[in-house]
Amino acid sequence: MDQQQHVVVVGGGFGGLQAVRGLRRAPVRVTLVDRQNFHLFQPLAYQVATGALSAVEIATPLRQILRRQRNVRVVMAEVAGFDLEQRQVRLADLPSGEPGARLDYDLLVVAGGSAYSYFGHDDWAQYAPELKSLEGALHLRSRIFSAFEAAEVERDERRRQAWLTFVVVGAGPTGVEMAGQIAEIAQDTLRRDFRSVDTRAARVLLVEAADRVLTAFPPSLSRKAAKSLEGIGATPMVDTTVVDIGSDWVEVQRNGDRERIEAQTIVWAAGVSASPLAGELARSIGAEVDRAGRVHVEPDLTLSGHPEVFALGDMVIVGDGKGGVQPLPGVAPVAMQEGRHVARSIAAGTRMPFRYHDKGNLATIGRSHAVADIKGLHLSGFVAWVTWLGVHLAYLIGFQNRLLVLLRWMISYVTRGRGARVIHG
């Protein structure tokens, strides 16, 4: 019989993949379970939504990434839950109706990530798609480019204005990036493509409840980002709360005043909530999740009372060992460092507290504009933008995708065009 320990890793996102890769030389068998067959480079999903990149350029097949790592088996399946007593992962039933398999584990790593949350207003999802998933990004791409097509043939002036109004909800890095890209599409990419409609008349509104954009950055960079956004034709609306969303309008509130904005295209880039797997883990140990659906883990990233179960990434809050929690942002670097930390713990057979090394924060606004906060060094403009490009290319997985993305970016920079503007689905 096989005497090696069996590690089951759930989720092939940033955290899960780093955990698997970190175990490549460890004397263990690894099974990676994901419901998708690819690793999504989510930080560039907004570029798919805006026609700058093709979907497959940011989606690398997990089997291709792990082909050479012989101690890993990849299983494409949905995880239904866990049986911590039996040390089993329960897979969802197959489409054929066949009951889902159970995977025995010696060690379990759960990295289920997060999805956008509509703050209890799930009916908004149909009107305001998100772009955390590849499906969402492709859906948004069709919506955005269809809006300009519809404006071109619309005869009613008021309806045309609604087709040319884009509202992005949430001014974190993703919202800022989306607003900047949509503004560029209207002001630049499509400028000469239409005959009846002037795409430069489009309004791009970036709605944010806080008093500034990019609240994770220092206020000085927030100001620079807001100025850059205005410079390329997007309008930040801070101190503004979304009250309600319908099929072609958003109702916002600002200083007690309500306003209804007629807009056919609404992009949701506000809060996230943890994968339901966090709730599954919490239930298993009789604990509760927090408001964002996250499960509490010990400082060493294990589940309380279960040193054989790790959880990491956007779906967890990490204790600080003193009754409090570590203030970790829900970003890829945190998940990646946690994934590597878990792999090291497993390989060494020890449990060590996790410490996040913050290398900095980056957000891009549009062509040649970005802001960066790197250990207190504040960059903006072209230098920050080049830094952003380099970091994202470096972390993108796969030589082929790096080359293709670099090529697309170079062509876009020179031609101001966007090649991936296909409307379908």
Next chain:
Amino acid sequence: MDQQQHVVVVGGGFGGLQAVRGLRRAPVRVTLVDRQNFHLFQPLAYQVATGALSAVEIATPLRQILRRQRNVRVVMAEVAGFDLEQRQVRLADLPSGEPGARLDYDLLVVAGGSAYSYFGHDDWAQYAPELKSLEGALHLRSRIFSAFEAAEVERDERRRQAWLTFVVVGAGPTGVEMAGQIAEIAQDTLRRDFRSVDTRAARVLLVEAADRVLTAFPPSLSRKAAKSLEGIGATPMVDTTVVDIGSDWVEVQRNGDRERIEAQTIVWAAGVSASPLAGELARSIGAEVDRAGRVHVEPDLTLSGHPEVFALGDMVIVGDGKGGVQPLPGVAPVAMQEGRHVARSIAAGTRMPFRYHDKGNLATIGRSHAVADIKGLHLSGFVAWVTWLGVHLAYLIGFQNRLLVLLRWMISYVTRGRGARVIHG
């Protein structure tokens, strides 16, 4: 008032696009109507279906292609029909319920193309997707790669065999290309990606009712193509008719014997039928369409009795002026030459009979294998393959797409990999 003649072109495929481009210096206004916002390079759709190319690499936005042609307006809309007396094109109603607009024309060019036909068995479509549309190709991509994923987790040996059985119906160029690519995926691309299943055990069956593959080619090239297919792991089954198709099986008949093949993935690459717009045109003049749904046009490509209405491409049969018809294959070069011919006729204000200049016939089978019949010169193997590559790159539209496709082909050739293996939707 505008004294220029208004030419409405319906369809942005190979024929329609050439008609529009051919009018770029003519003193006319042109409106191009298409229900999609892109020109699809359909001859490479099978490479999208098999993960070699990304969807957007073969789909170029029509507005981008025509941006600099100032006498063209692009309208994204579905055409519902024609009013030849009033000289109007009727557009379908908008999703908002607004009644569809009518476009007045002085000259009309209809290039609606064709779609796959299931020979009256429309229920087969759900089990055996086609790959003439981008949607179909993406659907097939998910089906093909999902089949290997399902085989990996399948515990029942017979069902696993069905997941690893692929049936391609129709051995024209598209069917041959599909069978060759699926065989390469199983034998080569995925060979080291799975742990439980041996992808090289996959069966790829190419079912053809005629007595040889590639019937449009000389028999000697058909023999070479069949041999190449067998060499890379696909099995041509000639003299074999499809009798029925279910969710996971195909029933075929050969020499009077019926056989049921259990297969989870079935690809439809058999007959085509003309766009319903051919029927609309025929009805308008009290004529009938042929068995393939095509409308008859005069040798100068005009509709009988309507010198101001042209129709071309896969949806027409062209008269020879002596009571018979010209034997034109339903391929891109015919449509393109017809489109250019119509543009010349309109620009010159004359009506001239169309003559097709057959430059040859190409089909590729897999890595380094192809057959070519160029004006009686028969090529096969590597030389034909390089010819195939060059011709397809040359006709692909857009510098960016050419560069990206060339790059993907080069990387695939060296690594034997396929980067675009995303399962979604």
